[in-house]
Amino acid sequence: MADEIQRVQIALRDFALGLPGATEEFPWGERVVKVNKKVFVFLGKGDASEGCGMSVKLPHSRDAALAQPFTEPTGYGLGKSGWVSARFERGERLPLDLLIRWIEESYRAIAPKKLVAQLGGAPSPAAPSKKKGTRSASGTDRSSSAAKRSAPAPKRSPKRVDRGR
Numbered sequence: 809m810a811d812e813i814q815r816v817q818i819a820l821r822d823f824a825l826g827l828p829g830a831t832e833e834f835p836w837g838e839r840v841v842k843v844n845k846k847v848f849v850f851l852g853k854g855d856a857s858e859g860c861g862m863s864v865k866l867p868h869s870r871d872a873a874l875a876q877p878f879t880e881p882t883g884y885g886l887g888k889s890g891w892v893s894a895r896f897e898r899g900e901r902l903p904l905d906l907l908i909r910w911i912e913e914s915y916r917a918i919a920p921k922k923l924v925a926q927l928g929g930a931p932s933p934a935a936p937s938k939k940k941g942t943r944s945a946s947g948t949d950r951s952s953s954a955a956k957r958s959a960p961a962p963k964r965s966p967k968r969v970d971r972g973r
Contacts, residue, residue, distance in 0.1 A: 813860050816902040817851065820862065823908050824849050827915050828926040848918040849911050850882075850893075861895040862907065864914035873910065890917075 824830055824841040831842050839851040850863040863882045866873050873879050873892045878900070881887025892910075896902050916924050 813896065813898065813902065816904050816907070817854060817860050819904060820849075820907055820911065821851060824851070824911050824915070827912075827919070828923040829919065830915070843915060843919040843923060846918050848914045857898070859895065859897040859900070860902070861893060862911075863891055863893040864910045865890050865917045866892050866910060866913055867917050868913060869910070 821832075821839070821841070825832060827841075827843065829843045830848075833840050833842060837853060839854055840847045841849045841851065848865065852861045854860075863886070867890045870890050870892055873894075874881065876894070878896055879892050879894045882891035882893045887893075894907065894910075912927075916927075
């Protein structure tokens with residue numbers, strides 16, 4: 809099973825490094841992949857004989873991820889910011905497709921928009937897109953015009969009444 813863990817570790821590393829602008833570094837003796845000098849995935853020390861783990865930032869699927877038996881909030885206070893750690897022992901089956909989706913979600917959360925745009929296509933299901941207003945046939949932005957209609961009227965100063973003084 810160490811071969812299975814090693815195969816998954818290589819696939820996760822290759823996927824992460826294949827993302828636009830991704831680079832690999834080894835701070836603290838641990839493999840990390842960064843974009844724009846910011847870590848988007850911690851991949852651990854890489855010793856398949858002891859199992860494996862990873863940590864990613866999951867702003868959209870954090871709660872669903874934490875429902876998995878192999879996850880927990882990342883330590884060092886990162887869990888409060890949406891980071892989730894997954895840990896697998898020798899002999900466990902690793903959900904490669906899920907872990908790849910998590911790496912992509914983390915990348916999309918950390919990377920600059922211009923690099924995320926290079927991914928093309930729709931974001932992974934774990935990361936829903938943020939839609940701004942939709943345009944009507946006349947070309948006006950419906951959400952902003954609706955917001956204007958529902959916005960409170962500006963306060964006006966009371967009219968001054970001349971009482972003949």
